[in-house]
Amino acid sequence: MLEAYPDNRLAxxxxxxxxxxxxxxxxxxxxxxxxxxxxxxNLLEFPPHAYSLRWYETFFGSxxxxxxxxxxxxxxxxxxxxxxxxxxLACISMNRLGGKAALTIQGVLLTxxxxxxxxxxxxxFFVLAAQRLVGTLFGVLVGHVVLAIPVACIVLLPALxxxxxxxxxxxRSLGANWAKAIGGIIVPQLRISLLSATLMAFLxxxxxxxxxxxxxxxxxxxxxxxxxxxxxxxxxxxxxxISTLWTVIVVVAVLIVTLRQKS
Amino acid sequence: MxxxxxxxxxxxxxxxxxxxxxxxxxxxxxxxxxxxLPILWIIRQSFLTTGGEYTVGNYEKVLSSGLTWSAxxxxxxxxxxxxAICILLGTPLAxxxxxxxxxxxxxxxxxxxxxxxxxxxVRTYGWLVLLRRDGLINAALTGSGLTAEPLPLxxxxxxxxxxMVHYMLPLFLLPVYAAMRDIDANxxxxxxxxxxxxxxxxxxxxxxxxxxGIFSGSMMVFIYTIGFFITPAVLGGGKVNPLxxxxxxxxxxxxxxxxxxxxxxxxxxxxxxxxxxxLAARRLMARNNVDATDA
Numbered sequence: 001m002l003e004a005y006p007d008n009r010l011a012x013x014x015x016x017x018x019x020x021x022x023x024x025x026x027x028x029x030x031x032x033x034x035x036x037x038x039x040x041x042n043l044l045e046f047p048p049h050a051y052s053l054r055w056y057e058t059f060f061g062s063x064x065x066x067x068x069x070x071x072x073x074x075x076x077x078x079x080x081x082x083x084x085x086x087x088x089l090a091c092i093s094m095n096r097l098g099g100k101a102a103l104t105i106q107g108v109l110l111t112x113x114x115x116x117x118x119x120x121x122x123x124x125f126f127v128l129a130a131q132r133l134v135g136t137l138f139g140v141l142v143g144h145v146v147l148a149i150p151v152a153c154i155v156l157l158p159a160l161x162x163x164x165x166x167x168x169x170x171x172r173s174l175g176a177n178w179a180k181a182i183g184g185i186i187v188p189q190l191r192i193s194l195l196s197a198t199l200m201a202f203l204x205x206x207x208x209x210x211x212x213x214x215x216x217x218x219x220x221x222x223x224x225x226x227x228x229x230x231x232x233x234x235x236x237x238x239x240x241x242i243s244t245l246w247t248v249i250v251v252v253a254v255l256i257v258t259l260r261q262k263s
Numbered sequence: 264m265x266x267x268x269x270x271x272x273x274x275x276x277x278x279x280x281x282x283x284x285x286x287x288x289x290x291x292x293x294x295x296x297x298x299x300l301p302i303l304w305i306i307r308q309s310f311l312t313t314g315g316e317y318t319v320g321n322y323e324k325v326l327s328s329g330l331t332w333s334a335x336x337x338x339x340x341x342x343x344x345x346x347a348i349c350i351l352l353g354t355p356l357a358x359x360x361x362x363x364x365x366x367x368x369x370x371x372x373x374x375x376x377x378x379x380x381x382x383x384x385v386r387t388y389g390w391l392v393l394l395r396r397d398g399l400i401n402a403a404l405t406g407s408g409l410t411a412e413p414l415p416l417x418x419x420x421x422x423x424x425x426x427m428v429h430y431m432l433p434l435f436l437l438p439v440y441a442a443m444r445d446i447d448a449n450x451x452x453x454x455x456x457x458x459x460x461x462x463x464x465x466x467x468x469x470x471x472x473x474x475x476g477i478f479s480g481s482m483m484v485f486i487y488t489i490g491f492f493i494t495p496a497v498l499g500g501g502k503v504n505p506l507x508x509x510x511x512x513x514x515x516x517x518x519x520x521x522x523x524x525x526x527x528x529x530x531x532x533x534x535x536x537x538x539x540x541x542l543a544a545r546r547l548m549a550r551n552n553v554d555a556t557d558a
Contacts (some may be wrong), residue, residue, distance in 0.1 A: 001358075001362040001462070001469075002358075002444060004451045004456075005451075005464070008461045015355060015361060017304055020369075021373070023356075023371070025352075025554025026375060026378050027374060027377060028389070029378075029385075029390045032389050032399065033385065033388060035391060038513065046402070070476055081412055082293075086290040089289060090287040091283060092283070093285075093287035096283040097284065101284065108295075109287075109290060109291070111299065112297075112298040115298065116489065116490020116491075116509045116525075118490050119305065119322045119490065119527050119531060120298060122301075122303075122305065122527055123300075123305045123527070126304045126305065126308055126524075127300055141299070142293060142297040145293055145446050146297040149290055149294065165546075178282070190367060197422065206382075209382075209384060210493065214511075216350070224382065224384050227384045231384065232389065235395070235437070243389070247381055247385060256293070
């Protein structure tokens with residue numbers, strides 16, 4: 001864009017060195033954790049004097065951490081299983097209705113992503129307390145599903161705009177009912193977008209912390225809740241090991257989504 | 264719109280519309296159950312005593328407490344501070360990315376988006392490791408002799424602000440970068456050929472044309488940061504108390520559901536007010552643009 005100013009070398013150098021600093025600022029906290037997770041010491045040493053896998057062993061050997069990991073994985077899977085079909089149906093509805101009706105539905109479905117997490121969390125806590133459901137997996141699940149529905153819709157809505165609806169028209173005129181049309185035509189053709197939506201919904205649940213902190217407890221504590229509690233108390237290098245694993249998993253997942261979308 | 268004359272066809276169209284409407288009912292139902300009902304419940308709870316009787320006492324108690332008003336001030340300071348730093352850091356970064364070759368820009372964007380995809384707890388932990396008294400930054404500062412004493416960077420306002428800027432910067436960058444990338448390069452060429460310096464081109468062409476993106480980014484920063492919980496809870500170390508932290512403390516330490524609900528409503532009102540201010544500002548900006556083109 002600035003090629004009209006080729007001889008402004010100084011300005012360009014200043015701009016790019018400034019950018020380099022901002023990029024370092026953005027990457028540093030994620031990257032600094034990786035070498036620490038392989039440290040052999042209890043203390044924060046950088047770079048570590050000796051390397052070991054002891055923090056990974058602590059993580060995988062701890063019953064509490066493993067229970068939290070299991071809860072988080074189950075919760076993520078359930079969230080994706082519920083949120084993606086609901087999101088797909090809602091997107092089909094918005095796509096076909098169009099106009100004011102679609103905008104209203106979209107507005108309602110997006111509410112959870114605008115309202116501060118802390119409000120959803122305490123509100124959900126009150127509602128669940130009245131039903132004696134605080135601490136159950138169900139309570140956290142509904143919280144995660146409402147957060148994952150908008151995420152799924154962001155992926156699926158554009159995919160449906162590109163979808164050729166004449167195919168459904170043809171199938172319908174040949175006698176297929178709607179369930180058949182959706183399952184037999186829409187779902188197979190949208191499978192890549194559906195895969196992305198599933199992964200994003202899963203990650204949304206895996207990453208969610210505020211609702212978990214207020215609503216999950218005991219056996220059903222999620223990984224982020226346990227991480228939050230141990231961050232508040234002391235700096236436990238086990239968190240560095242978890243953080244490293246987490247970052248690797250998320251980067252791989254995001255790479256899969258972006259590469260799939262390109263191909 | 265097409266007018267359907269045949270009554271049978273019209274009935275068909277109506278039935279089909281009803282069917283499509285029903286497809287979004289499951290999603291709407293669960294959003295109502297797990298997002299809208301909880302908000303209504305907060306409103307109800309704010310008018311109840313611990314015994315479950317109707318009262319306005321919670322409002323009197325919360326609104327007359329100095330802690331509430333200092334929490335409100337802290338909330339606004341954190342949001343405004345984050346916004347100011349995001350504008351200062353993000354706008355030049357967006358300009359550089361928009362002026363880079365597309366391949367380079369895409370690669371750099373992937374790096375910018377990395378923190379967005381990392382768990383907030385992972386990032387907060389990373390900042391603790393960097394900012395604590397015995398953390399890496401202080402070790403580097405005292406080790407190199409730049410400062411004699413370690414600086415208080417974590418467990419205070421500074422640490423919270425750093426964590427929040429780190430969270431919001433990628434989200435602020437996205438709309439600004441999109442707006443700048445869409446600027447027609449010929450406009451810059453034209454201003455160069457008419458003798459504008461680089462500074463003038465940035466000030467008089469690029470910034471006005473990306474104002475919409477900066478505006479959306481700012482609105483996003485405000486709406487997100489106003490309810491931030493994890494970052495002040497961990498990096499604030501108990502010394503930084505915005506509304507979100509007061510809500511949590513009132514609920515879990517004092518078991519005072521009524522007061523926690525009043526604080527929640529305060530947060531909601533604050534968000535609505537700021538949202539309306541942004542929308543009014545946008546309308547004003549749009550009108551000024553029309554005036555400018557008319558003139």
